[in-house]
Amino acid sequence: MNLTNLKAWTLALLLLDTGTIALAQERSAMQAPKVVSPEIASDNSVTFRVLSTDANAVTVNGSWMANGESLPLKKDERGVWSVSTAPLASSMYHYNFLVDGVAAIDPTNPHALRDGVRYASMLIIPGEGAELFELNETPHGSISKVWYQSPSLDIYRRMYV
Structure with a gap:
């Protein structure tokens, strides 16, 4: 060459x-557009958002609602679904989205909990009473998994102590 x-x-x-x-x-x-969810306003109302350009229906249900209740979200031109709640009392709440009939946690909220069967997203509304749920600099102890014989079911079960 x-x-x-x-x-x-x-x-x-x-x-x-x-x-x-x-x-x-x-x-x-x-x-994709940046989505912030949940967004807690100064009056303790909460705006939930989820990006789902192809969804036909999105709702949110949470522990502040009556059993079986849900709030429908509205879709904007970017494909972001959103809804705002009325002001909520200071406490910890959990919620899920229902996207076209499929339950989903909030993909932009890193705070999730598991109740043994399902996963849910969680949020803390600040104020009096909510400090019980916030992380404090106190000794937290340890959690142990133990098996025990259930007399009523006549089987071994596991519990957390």
Whole structure:
């Protein structure tokens, strides 16, 4: 390979690499919208949001509602579904979304709990009484899993102590 061919190949590779870098810059225009959920307002109302561009119906149900109740969310032009609640009393609550009939936790809320059977997202409304649920600098002890013989069921069961 002579020097002219080597220069031509080097130039071609540089142009190809430059084109690849230029294409990568357009990715930001196609990113999904940022979703913040749950968003607790100063009056203790809560706005729930979930991104689901293909969903037909989204509802939220939570522990502050009567059993079986749910709130329908409305979809905006970006595919973000949202609803705001009335102000809630200070406490800890759990909730789930129902997206086209399928239960789901809030994908943008890192706080989840498991009650033994299902998962739910959780939130704490600040104020008097809510400090019971907040993390405090106190000794927390330890949790042990123990098996015991249940006299009523006549089987071994596991419990957390």
